[in-house]
Amino acid sequence: xxxxxxxxxxxxxxxxxxxxxPLLPLLGLxxxxxxxxxxxxxxIDEFYIVVGYRGEEVKKRLGDGNRYGVKITYIENKEWRRxxxxxxxxxxxxxxxxxxxxxxxHVFESITLKDLMESKIxxxxxxxxxxxxxxxxxxxxxxxxxxxxxxxxxxxGKKIRNYDGFDCGMFLLSPVFFEALEESIERGDETISxxxxxxxxxxxxxxxxxxxxxxxxxxxxDSCKKAEKMLLKGLIKPTDGPVSRYLNxxxxxxxxxxxxxxxxxxxxxxxLSFIVSLMAACFFTMGEYFYVLTAGLLSQFSxxxxxxxxxxxxxxxxxxxxxxxxxxxxxxxxxxxxILGMTYGCWILNRGWETWVVGFMALIGxxxxxxxxxxxxxxxxxxxxxxxxxxxxxFLIMLGALLNQIFYTLVTLAVFxxxxxxxxxxxxxxxxxxxx
Amino acid sequence: xxxxxxxxxxxxxxxxxxxxxPLLPLLGLxxxxxxxxxxxxxxIDEFYIVVGYRGEEVKKRLGDGNRYGVKITYIENKEWRRxxxxxxxxxxxxxxxxxxxxxxxHVFESITLKDLMESKIxxxxxxxxxxxxxxxxxxxxxxxxxxxxxxxxxxxGKKIRNYDGFDCGMFLLSPVFFEALEESIERGDETISxxxxxxxxxxxxxxxxxxxxxxxxxxxxDSCKKAEKMLLKGLIKPTDGPVSRYLNxxxxxxxxxxxxxxxxxxxxxxxLSFIVSLMAACFFTMGEYFYVLTAGLLSQFSxxxxxxxxxxxxxxxxxxxxxxxxxxxxxxxxxxxxILGMTYGCWILNRGWETWVVGFMALIGxxxxxxxxxxxxxxxxxxxxxxxxxxxxxFLIMLGALLNQIFYTLVTLAVFxxxxxxxxxxxxxxxxxxxx
Numbered sequence: 001x002x003x004x005x006x007x008x009x010x011x012x013x014x015x016x017x018x019x020x021x022p023l024l025p026l027l028g029l030x031x032x033x034x035x036x037x038x039x040x041x042x043x044i045d046e047f048y049i050v051v052g053y054r055g056e057e058v059k060k061r062l063g064d065g066n067r068y069g070v071k072i073t074y075i076e077n078k079e080w081r082r083x084x085x086x087x088x089x090x091x092x093x094x095x096x097x098x099x100x101x102x103x104x105x106h107v108f109e110s111i112t113l114k115d116l117m118e119s120k121i122x123x124x125x126x127x128x129x130x131x132x133x134x135x136x137x138x139x140x141x142x143x144x145x146x147x148x149x150x151x152x153x154x155x156x157g158k159k160i161r162n163y164d165g166f167d168c169g170m171f172l173l174s175p176v177f178f179e180a181l182e183e184s185i186e187r188g189d190e191t192i193s194x195x196x197x198x199x200x201x202x203x204x205x206x207x208x209x210x211x212x213x214x215x216x217x218x219x220x221x222d223s224c225k226k227a228e229k230m231l232l233k234g235l236i237k238p239t240d241g242p243v244s245r246y247l248n249x250x251x252x253x254x255x256x257x258x259x260x261x262x263x264x265x266x267x268x269x270x271x272l273s274f275i276v277s278l279m280a281a282c283f284f285t286m287g288e289y290f291y292v293l294t295a296g297l298l299s300q301f302s303x304x305x306x307x308x309x310x311x312x313x314x315x316x317x318x319x320x321x322x323x324x325x326x327x328x329x330x331x332x333x334x335x336x337x338x339i340l341g342m343t344y345g346c347w348i349l350n351r352g353w354e355t356w357v358v359g360f361m362a363l364i365g366x367x368x369x370x371x372x373x374x375x376x377x378x379x380x381x382x383x384x385x386x387x388x389x390x391x392x393x394x395f396l397i398m399l400g401a402l403l404n405q406i407f408y409t410l411v412t413l414a415v416f417x418x419x420x421x422x423x424x425x426x427x428x429x430x431x432x433x434x435x436x
Numbered sequence: 437x438x439x440x441x442x443x444x445x446x447x448x449x450x451x452x453x454x455x456x457x458p459l460l461p462l463l464g465l466x467x468x469x470x471x472x473x474x475x476x477x478x479x480i481d482e483f484y485i486v487v488g489y490r491g492e493e494v495k496k497r498l499g500d501g502n503r504y505g506v507k508i509t510y511i512e513n514k515e516w517r518r519x520x521x522x523x524x525x526x527x528x529x530x531x532x533x534x535x536x537x538x539x540x541x542h543v544f545e546s547i548t549l550k551d552l553m554e555s556k557i558x559x560x561x562x563x564x565x566x567x568x569x570x571x572x573x574x575x576x577x578x579x580x581x582x583x584x585x586x587x588x589x590x591x592x593g594k595k596i597r598n599y600d601g602f603d604c605g606m607f608l609l610s611p612v613f614f615e616a617l618e619e620s621i622e623r624g625d626e627t628i629s630x631x632x633x634x635x636x637x638x639x640x641x642x643x644x645x646x647x648x649x650x651x652x653x654x655x656x657x658d659s660c661k662k663a664e665k666m667l668l669k670g671l672i673k674p675t676d677g678p679v680s681r682y683l684n685x686x687x688x689x690x691x692x693x694x695x696x697x698x699x700x701x702x703x704x705x706x707x708l709s710f711i712v713s714l715m716a717a718c719f720f721t722m723g724e725y726f727y728v729l730t731a732g733l734l735s736q737f738s739x740x741x742x743x744x745x746x747x748x749x750x751x752x753x754x755x756x757x758x759x760x761x762x763x764x765x766x767x768x769x770x771x772x773x774x775i776l777g778m779t780y781g782c783w784i785l786n787r788g789w790e791t792w793v794v795g796f797m798a799l800i801g802x803x804x805x806x807x808x809x810x811x812x813x814x815x816x817x818x819x820x821x822x823x824x825x826x827x828x829x830x831f832l833i834m835l836g837a838l839l840n841q842i843f844y845t846l847v848t849l850a851v852f853x854x855x856x857x858x859x860x861x862x863x864x865x866x867x868x869x870x871x872x
Contacts (some may be wrong), residue, residue, distance in 0.1 A: 016689070321868060329804070331804070336796070340793070340796045344792075347792075360772070362777075363800070372765060373760055425762065432756070432758035
């Protein structure tokens, strides 16, 4: 499927708008870049973009799309002061097949678009994504509403009564929609909703329930902030452990919010977190409380910024399987360095060989946690349950440092991590033998 | 596809045959069990077995096939003294679709059968697997030969001249083959080859090149031994490192040869290898040369029998993904225990903290080797190149123990394993970023 993106309007409701609305920056990407990259993630790689108001700026920024790995063709709409239906109609001669229609100023998840692209429709039918349980992001007063009967949309508009849901601004359209627009414009309604209304009257307008997944239409200062909040909230993973969820993510997303505005690459952030861990390891070797305390705080800080690499990658669509793997390998070395530092620092105080043995055990268990996690996650990934992981280990280490009890922290780690690993051996035995 | 297995004949050429030939044991399984399980691995789960001579024994052993996870229906052939074509013909009323024909006394690889099952054939066509470059296993004098012209078999028989290849006894047949057999029997030829000859004359007999993959027809004492040798040789993996290939496998396959005759389960062998490693670790802690030497030999022995679990599993079709994973997790704990033992044993002699740090480094590198190997193998699995692994590490440890140089062995491990891991980070970076 090809994508048609409307980026012709002016966005009059954003008061302090110094630049073109589609080029408004949001967490490191302009709105239209985010729309294109989200759609690319869903599988669209050919776009038609209707430009109008300050269209040259949009063209200059996006170019031929090569930079984003997509192909972009521009369609000029000099009548951009008219309704947005006119902008869509300009694409008529370019699209004589089913296509996806998106707004340049809507933020949404690629999974929603994927579902839409996989919708099965009859001939001359169109689909609109509808939100039935809008979240706090949605400005109910300004939003376009829809009325549903059975599996069809029967009415659409900003002011209809007894509505059932909200128009999310994402469409799967067949070329018949252009005719509907022409009819609507003749009637005097130049909006996209006008075209939808015509098809709704003919019972040709289906809908797709967005199912609680986030989206937002950005048309005010306020909605910009809401969109940021929405995207940052989406960075919390269902598998995040409690420490990660309630502590680290709160800090790391705040850091990521600034990092996305720079050119810092996710792999560099992974490396930075690794360096902070090495610093923590060095401080641990010194043994005295002041250094140990510093080391503990650095460990926790390293654990926190360890979340930023993935967050920045996801926010800027820079995710790569190598990046994810590179991060986990560095994490293992970082874990090892911290435990070695703790063990040495503890040993210079008490000089007991037991310290080294306990340190070995803690290292073994920590490694085995990560080693078994690969299989564990591959089996239990669907359950999306939080599991004992690096966030919890480093948090324990920080607590131990605060209390100046490094030896007992090592003992705790040695016991706990090995128990978790052996437990996984048993849990997976049952699961894997039952499913095969 | 359903499978038809011929197990009706007597096997007169096996002199000291005290039991029924299909029930002849070969590395822990009877010939017919191996045929069924190999076919099951290729995807066949419904079998017709033609029994004749001492057929009750076969039925009693195999039952309804439930034990093997397949369905077995028996077809009686009281005329088993006649040619094997008569046995196939008994299945006529059971099979009016394409099916696979196998001999109960042939050993082959499931991958060959899979290729055969995926062969595309026209209506009324049949396929025979043909070996063009027979290995030393094949008794050229006794084998059935085939003559090829273009993509068809044009003649078949034990005594044809200027033949091109050998009949491997594996067929993909359409029901038309039954008619060909009837015609051949009328002509006076009661063998399967007779039917093949009729179809060859009609240009309906295609062939599949076995492509160098091993197979053998067991009909003499000698071929029994050859089959054993062939199966054991097949246990060497293309990814085996040099130590594994040239040393460990030679010993482990000899041990597996005996283990398959017992009821010992692969997971138990993994556990046994683990226990031997723990013993090695204990001996290492004692520090003195006699104990260190013993520990080194035990490490190498553990490494050797660590191959047996997989070998027995493959020979007896008891492979499971849990078993493979269980083995790798125990291996990691075994590695860790041995390095801890070496470090402690070294420390009690020299009392230097450097020993512990070097031990830590060796442990970290060893773990990182295994940790990065998972990704490395998933990317480079196709290349099937041997890689630095556990076999080499434990061999180095044995050498170090022989020379009584545990400290330098730890240093070598610490340096080498970490270099290998970091190298993988770089190699995979290039590969993964280029392919994505």
